[in-house]
Amino acid sequence: MKLPRIRFEKRLTSPRWLPVASLAGGLALAMLTIAIIFAVLGVNPLVAFQRIFQGGFGSAYGLQETITKTIPLILAGVGLTLAFKGRMYNIGAEGQLLIGAIFATGIARAFPDWPSFLLIPALFIVGFLGGALWAAIPAVLKTRFRVDEVLTSLMLVYVANEAVKFLVYGPWRGSDTRGFPITDEFSAAAQIPSIKSTRIHYPTLIVAILLAILVYLLLTRTKLGYEIRVxxxxPDASRYAGMDYQKIALLVMIISGGLAGLAGMGEVAGIHFRLRPPEAISPGYGFTAIIVAWLARLNPLAAILTSFLLGGLLVGGDAIQIALNLPAATVQIFNGVILLFVIASELFNQYKLRLEV
Amino acid sequence: MTSALPESQATVILRGIVKRFPGVTANNGANLEVRKGEIHALLGENGAGKTSLMNVLYGIYHPDEGEIWVNGQKVTIHSPQDAIRLGIGMIHQQYRLVQTHSVTENVVLGLKEYFFFPEKAARAHILELAEKYGMKMDPDARIWQLSAGEQQRVEILKALYRGVKILIMDEPTAMLTPGEAMELLHILRRMTAEGLTVIFITHKLEEVVEVSNRVTVMRQGKSITTLETTKTTQSELAQLMVGRDVLFHLDKKAVEAGADVLKVERLNVMNDKGLPAVVDLSLDVRAGEIFGIAGVSGNGQRELVEAVTGLRPISGGRIIVNGQDITQSPPRARIKSGIGFVPGERWMALIPGMSVADNMILKNYARPPIGNGPLLDREAVAAHTESLIKEYAISTPDRHTPIKRLSGGNIQRALLAREISEKPSLLIVAQPTSGLDVGATETIWNLLLEERARGAAVLLISDDLKEALALSDRLAVIFEGQIMGQFAAREANLEHIGLMMAGALRPGLAAAKDNSTAGESA
Structure with missing residues (x-):
């Protein structure tokens, strides 16, 4: 008996619905895989999915928390859609986010007496600058010395991590923190306001959505956006047309890092009001943002929606950890499985499977 | 082996092969019958379905209809491994070798019998095979050190090492110098003398006549006929291949050539490996003329045009366009100085996944009316694209269609349309019609002649001598990065050109020879 053979054939044409269908198929398989993981862990998958949904979207509190977590995901995720469109594989949004948080803390500590109408815009600006600076390092290394940005941007996450730890355990540790590794609370003027009785720091949310729209317009309506897409x-056609690769690579990384830096600024100035150890500032928003960007098929507007979904997954994942007594890594396993299937599903946009007996 | 068929001589029989791709039928009822121990030429124009038919035999494609018989048995070939098991090997135009590995390592690569690398046994067997078929080969040489001809011999050894009895070669002489091609033909004769069978894909008539025992002519996915090579002529084959009169009647109006537009002085350029590719080359192209550069590809043509367009650094010399020294200018400045460029590698100048419209603005997006400050004017993009689609009859569902979905002829027409619409004073085109059918070729040729009539200086790079001769006003032959000779295309001496392309006639000698013939005729 002969088993059927599976062959991949390159698609010469592809219907319009295909990208949506392959994405949906990828997500369905990801859910199935996650269901098997639940079953192995001894949890009824249906119950687990129901609890996740309930936790993330099913209650007013859950929704508030989901929106709170959506904010940094939009900022970092939109930045990555731009970077990936320009073929700069910035894997280090997490590090850029942390440096943004450090810069914002620096301003909040240095000028606590400034009025908030000056201090809050200043926070946004330096938060952006911090992330941009951190992302410019791999960009320059890439354009000058051809060093792979995947490695450098990822390594710089660990440097940023240690930098935050150094500051909160060392020179910036607060005077009224009873030995905890955190800074003193920011002055009231340096605290981004939130919607009453929630943690939704709405100015950051508004800025995030505006920036998503701006990045979309940048990509589709401007000369720079055209250069980034080409x-x-x-890259050969870009050189052929005389485009300035160094300028484009640097700009793309600066914008993408700057947006991640804004996300970090929002966490310290909108939620914690102080710098804390890295794992307390971000449960890996910069890495989740990679999934946000791919799931949105690198469309900045779609990234708003995928941020909301993954934000809900983060909140729902937290909820089942407690309710079903699951390990803390559960949410990260979800994220990993989803990313794997989403990227794998791209294959089906270019190839078709043939079974032959 | 089971019952022998009546055609007992035939080692391979393909019957009624149909292979469809979306929108194209590559093979539409193709037949082929190859006898043991013969060199069988498969002749046809680009796109006639030769390679696709052979990919079916080699298990890369799966026929939608039709039968394959090998040595009297009906077979289904799922993969190249199946084909090799049946004794069928294929050498593609692009060699599949690991550049940094040795000859021995490449030959043995992929064989599953071994766990440890069989260095000694493999070396010995390779030397033995090379000896048997008259190939010079150093089993320890690294692939990157080898010429195209030597690399091809490695591919042949790979097939022989696997016990292949039927060898398919796809355009084996395309990348070779004439000398190397001669050597290959010797090797092939040795192989058939030993009882092997060779199927030889080509579109060159000379090769068919020189090397093959029989020839099957293909046209539009069908096999037209199979003939004994000795019982046919080149002109009969040409008729069968094209299906109509081969000669193009080019409507080539006389144009008065004007001032020098491009002047290249003692140009030196390195190739990717850092070896000299263009050596002390000088030429000039005038307004209103087509200046052709003929030669076997890989003799510095690519490096020359990339140097002129600023895509490759040079190691010496000067480049002057419209009296302006652009030797140090970046590509963008050269585009502004009036250079249009259709490269031989089309995808270097196009973005396959982007729309026709996005591809049509690649050269003019930065300036009005397309570029409007930092913005792109979307209405201007649409208007520009629609007018090009209309004016150049580019067949596309709409301007939003990804350009890779268009046919080869339409892609090339779109690329040429974009470059021409910039009204360049110097238009550089490399291999403008490679891979195109007869109709598309004529359209492209006419567009180039219109550019000439408009007063553009056209620098044409072509390894198709027929094309270079038909279009050019003046023609130069390039060999190993040097111009071997230059003449008015009308007065071209085919024998001289052939010798120059093979490097057998050097510039000094050419002058001497011309003088002597001039002396004789006087």
Whole structure:
């Protein structure tokens, strides 16, 4: 008996619905895989999914928390859609986020007496600058010395991590913190306001959505956006047309890092009001943002929606950890499985499977 | 082996092969019958379905209809491994070798019998095979050190090492110098003398006549006929291959050539490996003329045009366009100085996944009316694209369609349309019609002639001598990065050109030879 053979054939044409269908198929398989993981852990998958949904979207509190977590995901995720479109594989949004948080804390500590109408815009600006600076390092290394940005941007996450730890355990440790590794609370003027009785720091949310729209317009309506798309799709054609690769690569990384830096600023100035150890500032928003961007198929507007979904998953994951007594890594396993299937599903946009007996 | 068929001589029989791709039928009822121990030429134009038919035999494609018989048995070939098991090997135009590995390592690569690398046994067997078929080969040489001809011999050894009895070669002489091609033909004769069978894909008539025992002509996915090579002529084969009169009647109006537009002085350029690719090359192209550069590809043509367009650094010399020294200018400045460029590698100038419209603005997006401050004017993009689609009859569902979905002819027409619409004073085109059918070729040729009539200086790089001769006003032959000779295309001496392309006639000698013939005729 002969088993059927599976062959991949390159698609010469592809219908319009295909990208949506392959994405949906990828997500369905991801859910199935996650269900098997639940079953192995001894939890009824249906119950677990129901609890996650309930936790993330099913109550007013859950929704508030989901929106709170959506804010940094939009900022970092939109930045990554731009970077990936331009073929700069910035894997280090997490590090850029942390440096943004450090810069914001620096301003809040240095000028506690400034009025908030000056201090809050200043926070946004330096938060952006911090992330941009951190992302410019791999960009320069790439354009000057051809060093792979995947490695450098990822390594710089650990440097940023240690930098935050150094500051909160060392020079910036607060005077009224009873030995906890945190800074003193920011002055009231440096605290981004939230919607009453929630943690939704709405000015950051508004800025995040506006920036998503701006990045979308940048990509589709401007000369720079065209250059980014051409360079990302075919670097040879970009050179052929005389585009300035160094400028494009640097700009793309600066914007993407700057947006991640804003996300970090929002966490310290909108939620914690102080710098804390890295794991307390971000449960890996910079890495989850990679999934946000791919799941949105690199469309900045779609990234708003995928941020909301993954924000809900983070909140729902926290909820089942407690309710079903699951390990803390559960949410990260979800994220990993989803990313794997979403990226794998891209294959089906270019190839079709044939079974032959 | 089971019952022998009546055609007992036939080692391979393909019957009624149909292979469809979305929108194209590559093979539409193709037949082929190859006898043991013969060199069988498969002749046809680009796109006639030769390679696709052979990919079916080699298990890369799966026929939608039709039968394959090998040595009297009906077979289904799922993969190249199946084909090799049946004794069928194929050498593609692009060699599949690991550049940094040795000859021995490449030959043995992928064989599953071994766990440890069989260095000694493999070396000995390779030397033995090379000896048997008259190939010079150093089993320890690294692939990157080898010429195209030597790399091809490695591919042949790979097939022989696997016990292949039927060898398919796809355009084996395309990348070779004439000398190397001669050597290959010797090797192939040795192989058939030993009882092996060779199927030889080509579109060159000379090769068919020189090397094959029989020839099958293909046209539009069908096999037209199979003939004994000795019982046919080149002109009969040409008729069968094209299906109509081969000669193009080019409507080539006389144009008065104007001032020098491009002047290249003692240009030196390195290739990717850091070896000299263009050596002390000088040329000039005038307004209103087509200046052709003929030669076997890989003799510095690519490096020359990339140097002129600023895509490759040079190691010496000067480049002057419209009296302006652009030797140090970046590509963008050269585009502004009036250079249009259709590269031989089309995808270097296009973005396959982007729309036709996005591809049509690649050269003019930065300036009005397309570029409007930092913005792109979307209405201007639409208007520009629609007018090009209309004016150049580019067949596309709409301007939003990804350009890779268009046919080869339409892609090339779109690329040429974009470059021409910039009204360049210097238009550089490399291999403008490679891979195109007869109709598309004529359209492209006419567009180039219109550019000439408009007063553009056209620098044409072509390894298709027929094309270079038909279009050019002046023609130069390039060999190993040097111009071997230059003449008015009308007065071209085919024998001289052939010798120059093979490097057998050097510039000094050419002058001497011309003088002597001039002396004789006087």
């Amino acid at each position: 360079t990302g799709e075919n």
